Each structure stands twice: as structure tokens, then as C-alpha cells.
Amino acid sequence: MSTTPIHLQEVAKKQETYFNQLDGIRFLAVFLVLYDHLLAGFNTLPIGPIGVTIFFVLSGFLITRILIESKNQYKPREDGFKTYLKKFYIRRTIRxxxxxxxxxxxxxxxxxxxxREKFWWLVTYTSNIYIAHHEHWLGVVDHFWSLAVEEQFYIFFPFIVFFIPNRHLPKLLVGFIIGSVLLRLYYFLTGAPWFVAYVLMPTSLDAFGLGGLMAYMYIYQRDLFDSTFKRxxxxxxxxxILGGSLLWYHLSPDPHLSLNSVFERLAGSIFAFFLIGKAITGYSGVMKWLLENPVSVYLGRISYGLYLYHNFVFNHYHITPTHPVYRFMHRIYRSFPSLEENLVFNFATYIVLTIFVATLSWYIIEKPINNxxxxxxx
Known part of the structure; x- marks a missing residue:
């Protein structure tokens, strides 16, 4: 099997289409998370974890693709490794x-x-380790665990890609997938709380591994990639497969005490693998409209801010009586009592507020810095 990358101009021809639809995928993923978190008391299925898994598989694809192409460009140079790492980490830091x-x-x-109490855990991107070690969630910053997982993956993976021959990378990625599932099985058999295996970086590697395999296929096996994902x-x-996992979850007396907790992320990763792969080759019809319409593309572009801020928007405006928005909402509820228990109205309100905060963040902070x-x- 040849490991000679396709010409960069051929890659460029594909970029516009799949980047547009990948923004739409980001929108779908963050919507699942927001739906799950904002309606946690009414949602009976793990919708949010599916959104997080989609993000992990997408990161696995994008990061692996970037690293392989960067390695192929810089490794022949005398200072190639230094340049390779510097560009990757600087760009990740900026974003x-x-x-x-x-x-x-x-x-x-x-x-x-x-x-303040968990300051060092937060600033070092180790909140997930705190959660697993102390077997205790962190309240309003719970969702930082997934950001910690991604950052920890970014720390070691560039070294692996650079020093392992390209032909051996698929074997390693398959090892990620198998090892991650086995590690979750170990935690399950030893009686650890379900969220210990849920929040750690090594137990999330099946998602990153599948994304990495997709990137390898995209660069070195384009015909196989196209023939696979165009279907x-x-x-x-x-x-x-995902539906089977959700059914298992629904039918289990305690889903977190069943084997489904071991295979749930793998099922979500397989779904995300095919969902994202098809988006890269390009959906048509309704899915094309959903993923490429300006609203989806924009919300996907600001999805990092939406994810980062949503818990704070919900908690601050929902439980802070002195906040102007809280007082405004309760004046509405007094005038229209039926709206207070209207899930659609409340969900839409918090979504709009979260989008507003993320939009300010995008135009005032993120976009200028990203430049x-x-x-x-x-």
C-alpha cells in the first residue's frame, strides 16, 4: 500500500465542500449537548454524550489530517520536528x-x-482527572471535562504521528479503539462509578481513533474513502448501531450498571464515523440543506463558545433572582403563567441567550485572535 500523500492541490479541491458541511456537523453536535443539558430533567436518553462523541471523532479526523500533512512537509527539514510542533501548538493555543x-x-x-476551590484543576485542563479521582462532579464547570480530554489528546498525539512511520499509524489507531473499550470494561468490572470511565482521556480514544482512521483513509486511500463514505x-x-445502544440504555433498570456503559461511546463513535465521513464527501438533499444553510454554518462556527458558555448562561439566568434577565423572565411568567412550564419556550429562550453570548465572544474575542x-x- 502506498503512503505517498496526494497532491495538495487535490486536497484543496475538496476542502470547501467538506468544511462547509463539517460546520453543520458541529452545529448538530452542540445542539445535542445543549438540548441534553438545558432539558436534563425531562430528557431520558444520553443525547448530550452523542454530541460530545461527534466532537471527539471530528477532532480525531481534523487533527490527524493536519498532523500527517504537516509531518510530510516538515520532517525532511533539519529543524522539521521543532517547526512541526511549534505551528501545531501555536495554532491550537490561539483557537x-x-x-x-x-x-x-x-x-x-x-x-x-x-x-476558586478547583482553580488549578481548571487552568491545567485536568478537571476530568479530578472528577475521576475524587468520584465527584464539579457543578457548573462539569462540561470542562471534555475540553480537558481534547487538550490531553493534543499533548501526546503529535509526537506519536511524527515518530511512527505512516504505514504503522492505522495499527496504532485500531489499538486506541480496542484499548479504550477494554479500559472501560476494566472500570466496569472493578465497580468504579460510570462517570470515571466516561471522563478520562484514555477511555475516550476509540472516538479519536476512528476519526484518525478516517483521516488516514482520506490522505492515503482516497478511492477507498470515497467509495466507503459516498454510500x-x-x-x-x-x-x-447507535439506536441499538440507546434502546439498551432505555431498557436497562440502571443503564450505568449495565455493560452498555462500556459500549455506548463506541456505538456513538461508529455513528459519528459514518456521519462525518459522508459529510466530507458531501450530503445531498435535505442533509445538504441542513448542514450548509447559513444558520447551521454560523452556529457550527461559534460552537466552541456555545459549548463553553451554555452552562453558565443557564445557571446564571435561571437561578439568580437579582439578574435583570431573571426578573424580566419572571415578569413574562406572571403575565403568561402557561409559559413558565412551557419547555419549548424556555428552551428557545436559553438557546437565544446562549447564542447571543457566544456571538459577542466570536466577534469581539475569538475571530480577531483567530486571524x-x-x-x-x-
Missing amino acids: IFPIYYLTIFLLVVFNVPPA GSLVWLGLA LKSRFKY
Whole structure:
């Protein structure tokens, strides 16, 4: 099997289509998370974890693709490894750190629990390790666990890609998938709480591994990639596997004490694998409209802010009586009592508020800072 990458111009021809639809995929993923978190008391299925898994598989694809192409470009150079790492980490830092650390700073300034008490866990991207070690969630910053998982993956994976021969990378990624499932099985058999195996980085590697395999196929096996993912029937296969897992979850007396907790992420990862792969080759029809319409593309573009801020928007406006928005909402409820228990109205309200905050963040902070990445092109 040849490991010679296709010409960069051929890659460029594909970029516009799949990047447009991948923004739509990000929108779908973050919507699932927001739906699950904002309607947690009424939702009976793990919709949010599916959204997080989609993000993990998507990151696995994008990061692996970037690293392989960067390696192929810089490894022949004398200072190739240094340049390869510098460009990757600088670009990741520009995209991820500014609003993350700004959020932590504001949480500390306004003394929002548990920001001050768990400050070092948050600033070092180790909140997931805290949750697993202490077997205790962190309240309003619970959702930072997935950001910690991604950051921990970014720390070690560039070294693996650079130093392992390209032909051996698929074997390693398959090892990620198998090892991750076996590790979750170990935690299950030893009686650890379900969320210990849920929040750790090594137990999430099946999602990143499947995304990485997709990237390898995209670069080195393009014919196989196209023939595999252009078939929309495989998306239905992935959906059937995911549906089986959700049915298992629903029928289990305690889903977190069943083997489904071991295989749930794998089922979601397989679904995301086919969902994203098809988006890269390009959906048509209704899915094309859903993923490429301006609203989906925009919300996908600001999905990082939507994910980062949504818990704070919900908690602050929902339980802070002195906040103007809280008082405004309760004046509406007094005038229209039926709206207070109307799930659609409340969900739409919190979604609009979250989009508003994320939009301000995008235009005032994220987009200007992201423009700096042009100075560190691969």
C-alpha cells in the first residue's frame, strides 16, 4: 500500500465542500449537548454524550489530517520536528486558550463555585482527572471535562504521528479503539462509578481513533474513502448501531450498571464515523440543506463558545433572582403563567441567550485572535 500523500492541490479541491458541511456537523453536535443539558430533567436518553462523541471523532479526523500533512512537509527539514510542533501548538493555543482562560478568570472574579476551590484543576485542563479521582462532579464547570480530554489528546498525539512511520499509524489507531473499550470494561468490572470511565482521556480514544482512521483513509486511500463514505446507507448502519445502544440504555433498570456503559461511546463513535465521513464527501438533499444553510454554518462556527458558555448562561439566568434577565423572565411568567412550564419556550429562550453570548465572544474575542493563525500557516 502506498503512503505517498496526494497532491495538495487535490486536497484543496475538496476542502470547501467538506468544511462547509463539517460546520453543520458541529452545529448538530452542540445542539445535542445543549438540548441534553438545558432539558436534563425531562430528557431520558444520553443525547448530550452523542454530541460530545461527534466532537471527539471530528477532532480525531481534523487533527490527524493536519498532523500527517504537516509531518510530510516538515520532517525532511533539519529543524522539521521543532517547526512541526511549534505551528501545531501555536495554532491550537490561539483557537482554544483565550476564551477558556477568560471564562475561568471571570468565574474566579465573581466567585462562582467551584472556580476558586478547583482553580488549578481548571487552568491545567485536568478537571476530568479530578472528577475521576475524587468520584465527584464539579457543578457548573462539569462540561470542562471534555475540553480537558481534547487538550490531553493534543499533548501526546503529535509526537506519536511524527515518530511512527505512516504505514504503522492505522495499527496504532485500531489499538486506541480496542484499548479504550477494554479500559472501560476494566472500570466496569472493578465497580468504579460510570462517570470515571466516561471522563478520562484514555477511555475516550476509540472516538479519536476512528476519526484518525478516517483521516488516514482520506490522505492515503482516497478511492477507498470515497467509495466507503459516498454510500449514505452506511450512515443508516451507524444510526442503527447507535439506536441499538440507546434502546439498551432505555431498557436497562440502571443503564450505568449495565455493560452498555462500556459500549455506548463506541456505538456513538461508529455513528459519528459514518456521519462525518459522508459529510466530507458531501450530503445531498435535505442533509445538504441542513448542514450548509447559513444558520447551521454560523452556529457550527461559534460552537466552541456555545459549548463553553451554555452552562453558565443557564445557571446564571435561571437561578439568580437579582439578574435583570431573571426578573424580566419572571415578569413574562406572571403575565403568561402557561409559559413558565412551557419547555419549548424556555428552551428557545436559553438557546437565544446562549447564542447571543457566544456571538459577542466570536466577534469581539475569538475571530480577531483567530486571524493571528495566518502568521503560522502550515
